Amino acid sequence: xxxxxxxxxxxxxxxxxxxxxxxxxxxxxxxxxxxxxxxxxxxxxxxxxxxxxxxxxxxxxxxxxxxxxxxxxxxxxxxxxxxxxxxxxxxxxxxxxxxxxxxxxxxxxxxxxxxxxxxxxxxxxxxxxxxxxxxxxxxxxxxxxxxxxxxxxxxxxxxxxxxxxxxxxxxxxxxxxxxxxxxxxxxxxxxxxxxxxxxxxxxxxxxxxxxxxxxxxxxxxxxxxxxxxxxxxxxxxxxxxxxxxxxxxxxxxxxxxxxxxxxxxxxxxxxxxxxxxxxxxxxxxxxxxxxxxxxxxxxxxxxxxxxxxxxxxxxxxxxxxxxxxxxxxxxxxxxxxxxxxxxxxxxx
Ligand SMILES: Nc1ncnc2c1ncn2[C@@H]1O[C@H](COP(=O)(O)OP(=O)(O)OP(=O)(O)O)[C@@H](O)[C@H]1O
Numbered sequence: 001x002x003x004x005x006x007x008x009x010x011x012x013x014x015x016x017x018x019x020x021x022x023x024x025x026x027x028x029x030x031x032x033x034x035x036x037x038x039x040x041x042x043x044x045x046x047x048x049x050x051x052x053x054x055x056x057x058x059x060x061x062x063x064x065x066x067x068x069x070x071x072x073x074x075x076x077x078x079x080x081x082x083x084x085x086x087x088x089x090x091x092x093x094x095x096x097x098x099x100x101x102x103x104x105x106x107x108x109x110x111x112x113x114x115x116x117x118x119x120x121x122x123x124x125x126x127x128x129x130x131x132x133x134x135x136x137x138x139x140x141x142x143x144x145x146x147x148x149x150x151x152x153x154x155x156x157x158x159x160x161x162x163x164x165x166x167x168x169x170x171x172x173x174x175x176x177x178x179x180x181x182x183x184x185x186x187x188x189x190x191x192x193x194x195x196x197x198x199x200x201x202x203x204x205x206x207x208x209x210x211x212x213x214x215x216x217x218x219x220x221x222x223x224x225x226x227x228x229x230x231x232x233x234x235x236x237x238x239x240x241x242x243x244x245x246x247x248x249x250x251x252x253x254x255x256x257x258x259x260x261x262x263x264x265x266x267x268x269x270x271x272x273x274x275x276x277x278x279x280x281x282x283x284x285x286x287x288x289x290x291x292x293x294x295x296x297x298x299x300x301x302x303x304x305x306x307x308x309x310x311x312x313x314x315x316x317x318x319x320x321x322x323x324x325x326x327x328x329x330x331x332x333x334x335x336x337x338x339x340x341x342x343x344x345x346x347x348x
Contacts, residue, residue: 127165
């Protein structure tokens, strides 16, 4: 067994490299370490899926990348978030002054959320909302920005785009609103798109259409995508690589095929078992719930492996002595489990 090797410097194709990211909330009850020593990279044109049960740190990781977590003293963030800028250099967003971050959000990296109604302003026409972002980042005239907004609505498959510029969000269906959000996110051609459960609130047919749209847009723009989802059916559809999180830590990371075919971490196996097989094809929407037990209280973590108390392969004296390191178990396949080789019959 080998420890994950020191990561080489970012390659030319890397759009994002996160190194040793830690994010903690400081609450009256104590410190909640929501993200712990998380490292990963996403390349141009690649989709990385973040999966894990509720509370595992997926959303906080993605909000932390764009520095959208609460400010100190309520929340602290450390580590490096290296994002490739327009000039091709990697900049550490953790160290960037807030004024410069405003120029990064929406231009170099954009985000879409589950419920577009919370991100769209209900009192402004959708055309103006898209145009505003374009004007802020690109300094175009209102007229030129509205023209570009219409092209974007057309690109995301909204019929009669020019007329729809004048619509208010409540005049559109959920699927159309999500298309507007995608248009807004793509307005400045970001290198990185973070999608946090973007299809969960939509019905199955619309989900499939939005996933298809994202895939086509990604092929065209070669943007890097981080896709957060509870739905492993969606992961199988769209991801190149998968990062599994539990209690704020990465517990397994691999290309999508090996992860689905031969998951090494008992937690990942539990997640995969909890999805009805039919769901893989049908892109069902239910949450992952079938692993027995509950996620531990972050203020009272168990000793050793945080999945230990729920793990069928738990071995006293092995699993409860120290937090297992993230190991490069197989080439490109990392796992945080001291028992992975015994469980799979692989030579360590
Ligand atoms: N504003 C906050 N204040 C305190 N704790 C927070 C805050 N936001 C998130 N947390 C905690 O951080 C941890 C990670 O939460 P996060 O929302 O990232 O999980 P998640 O994996 O995205 O879950 P879900 O799938 O339900 O969105 C959880 O323990 C959560 O309770």
